[in-house]
Amino acid sequence: MLNIALPKGRLGEKVYAMFEAAGYECPSIKENNRKLIFENEEKQVRYFWVKPSDVAIYVERGAADIGVAGKDILLEYTPDVYELLDLNLGKCRMAVAAPNEFHDDGQKTLKVATKFTNIAANYYASLGREIDIIKLNGSIEIAPILRLSDVIVDIVETGTTLKENNLEVKSTIVPISARLISNKSSFKFKGEDIEKIVESIKNQVNNND
């Protein structure tokens, strides 16, 4: 039995459709109820919905053999897992944004507001830039407006929220999308099953490109 952790929400539904098209359907998942675990004995798969940011933990700890997590979560928490496939879903980017008129002259410590403290710290460490990280949990965009920070590091999809708050992207750190991940130990013992799924989903991704 292969345990598959899917992220709750619209992304998870799209991902499930890919698994279904790959021949690993589980009809009970579409029933309108509050169940979180769904099993198809015949196909030897068990799906469960979890909070998107928790998928990597379920996979790393082996409660799920494979799962789908955003690259932002993988970069922030660096779980010890295999990252087998880029699903090209939920595409966006991790970027540094600031008020349109802001210019970093590098003369003082840069104040950075973000939910993604590790990503921000690693990015600025690679540039050798001294920063002060301000950890926020939401509404990051208002931090530079209220002078809480100079810049923000956050996920940017269309850039509309930034624009409406007179902010703009100053630099892109890394492209983000949903990734299919596997527990390392599961890959050793259920590798054939996992590779079959990966191969089939890879074909769908390539056909969609």
Added chain:
Amino acid sequence: MINSILRNEEKAIFALRELYGKYGYKPFKMSKFEEYEFYIQNKDFLVSDRIIAFNDTSGKLLALKPDVTLSIVKNGEDVEGFKQKVCYNENVYRVSENTHQFKEIMQTGVECIGDIKLYDIYEMIVMAAESLSLLAGDFVLEVSHLGLLSSLLDNICDSVGFKQQAIKYISDKNAHDLARISDENNISDNDKKTLQKFVSIYGERNAVLQDLEALSDYLNKESINILKTLSNMLDNLSFGGKIKFDFSAVSDMNYYNGIVFKGYINGLSQSVLSGGQYDNLIYKMGRKSGAIGFAIYLDLLEDLPSEKQKFDIDVLLLCDDETDNKVLIDTVCQIIVEGKTVSVQNDDVGKIRYKELIDVRGRGINA
């Protein structure tokens, strides 16, 4: 009987020590503490630089061991023609990646320090596989040679930043990000294809060796030859099929060089065994020899599925002040003679799960 009351990790300690003894590895007992300064000088080789330090009675700053290998290397000496072969079972103290708190980790392992030959590498891999086989029937030992990875990357790009990222992506089996950074670093199409191919090669040893032929222009010939010879030597083992080649087994290249390996047990979510050649550490510590070894993280064995005990005890024996001591002693002796376990309590308050209840409360000598 003794076997039935031992926990998984306790049974493992005895079985593993016996195994290592067969290959001439002598137990090495080390002190609980080392000088703090020693770890600071060698912090590059530690998993984490956070160490529990304290002052001893003379004011000297000491540390609880975060690592065993460093102490073994420090305490040995180079004698030509002699290989120091030791095994150990020690607790180390490291910060848990999950809780960020210090954790006591029970570690067992072997080290061979001296003029390391191919046979010594073979022997170490066999001992690693036999160790896994003792712990659980279903295991995989994946072996890699870091010489392949470094020669491949040296042939493709000089940038240290690119190499560091590429190593991370190869260890994650992440072909898509490897392709992305190849494009960002203007890697040629041929070189990019070679990198993609390298990530996809793993599994059964002979198939892997065949796949490597296609990349031989990029790879260190000596490393390939070592893998080929090793593979032939391992073919004769009954569990040889469980020893695979996988180049995502990338260990810290500051510490390791040459052959590295990781062991997995079905049912455990992470690798339980890790090891390889660590000549780089030996040189840094001022010794001239080579070295190879591995460690097993015994605390992980707690997670192995085991039969859940339905009962804490066979017999719950209830007594009170009126119970005659002779009656009580005789009853306890009788139960133990029958091969059962017994707990004498004053009342059954629901804290102990038992199979049988014997109540001798109020039973005097004449009762």
